[in-house]
Amino acid sequence: MGLFSFLTQEIAIDLGTANTIIIHNDKIVVDEPSIVALDKNSGKLIAIGEKARQMHGKTHENIQTTRPLRDGVIADFHAAEQMIRGMIKMINKKARLLSPSLRIVICIPSGSTEVEMRAVRDSSEHAGGREVFMIYEPMAAMLGIGIDVEAPEGNMVVDIGGGTTEIAVISLGGIVSNKSIRIAGDDFTADIKEYMRHQHNIKIGEKTAETIKLQVGSALPDLDDPPPDFIVRGPHQMTALPMEIPVSYQEIAHCLDRSISKVEAAILATLEHTPPELYADIYNKGIYLAGGGALLRGLAKRLEDKTKIPFHIAEDPLHAVARGTGIALKNVDKFQFLMR
Known part of the structure; x- marks a missing residue:
């Protein structure tokens, strides 16, 4: 790093369908709803985050509130870029002589196609990222819960976000079997x-x-x-x-019964594809629940009754993925599973 290290700013972004969280220096500096309000005539940004959420559904014809992400992937490229840029601006309020070059770690759903990954990378680069690394959400959730993902044992996480439910079995720093469903x-x-x-x-x-x-x-x-x-x-x-x-x-x-049944089915399908050795590990340790959906009353109990495996809710389920992304940021050189 050396001489120019003060010009590089390292941030971790959890770009969610419902909320976007940015971590800088191990602290959550931005935690806002993923909504932007744009002026329809000029396309200029009026508000982002909480301010835009208060406008949502209450606008006149000159203001348009959009959620740039749908089902965990970028649906509106222009709005997403505006949002990422605006949220990065929230970190350093004071005017800088030189805007720092950014090193960004950003998380993406485990079922992302090449095109969707490309959209995330391009948006981040347009918003000023010089180095952009990507990490799969279930991997980040595991790190955030505080599990050693590189150990040779199976761990399973169910991350119910706003747009996608990510279910993955992780061992040796890689995803063994996973399912990403658009029910969340x-x-x-x-x-x-x-x-x-x-x-x-x-x-x-x-x-x-x-x-x-x-x-x-x-x-x-x-x-x-x-x-x-x-x-x-x-x-x-x-x-x-x-x-x-x-x-x-x-x-x-x-x-909510129908939607939750689909989540149950996806969990059982993931367990079906899990090698027996890892299945034994998961049975002993239980399955971890993260994401905002983990806060739904009685969900852990319902899933336990269905799968006969204990479920543990992460201690701060809303920020587990963001925290994990922050940990990945500190170990960019060490973790092999980060994608450029």
Whole structure:
């Protein structure tokens, strides 16, 4: 590094469908929703992150809020680049004489195609990254949970994010068997929205559906400490008159059942493809749950009952992947599994 090391800034980015987290010097410096607000006429950036999220669903025709990532991959290239650049700017507020060259480690879903990986790399480079390394999300989640991924033993992680659910068995610093399905937090939110429309004839937006998921979301119809009912307010489908409806966690458990079953099926399919020696390791140690979806009430218990293998929720599931990406950043030269 030597003389010019102060001109190089090292950052780790967890580019998520729902939230983007940036780690710099082992600290989380940016943790914002992955949303940008753009001016429709000029294409200029108006707001990113939390500010843009507050605008989401409440804009007039000159402002457009978009989520640059769909299902874990970049859907809107221009918006993604604006977002990455804007979030990197949030780190160093003070004006610099020379903008530092960036060394970035960024994580991608394990099911990414060449094209999708290329999109992530190009966006990062356009946003000022001089060296861009990529790491698979389940690998990063494992590192973030604090597991030695290079040890010759099997570990399994289920990372339920916003756009994708990543399931992987990892041994010797590589992914042995994995599955990346596009059923995750966003689909749970969409299910709730659809259910409210169908069952109660009430129209709700994405933000309200998200709030319902956080307040009364559940994977099991009978919980030990149930949350209180949540009151939903919105217009009636037919008459457009205001309605108030209490929603219980049992209803939400019922409406999320289909999506969670798909996650269960994917976990079982991954276990099917796991070599027996590693399967034994996993059975002894249990499976780790990470990502925002891990916070869904009763999910770990439901998956345990289904697979008969114990599930452990990571201690800070929302930031596990970001932390792991940060660890990978420190060991760029040591870890062989980082991709250029």
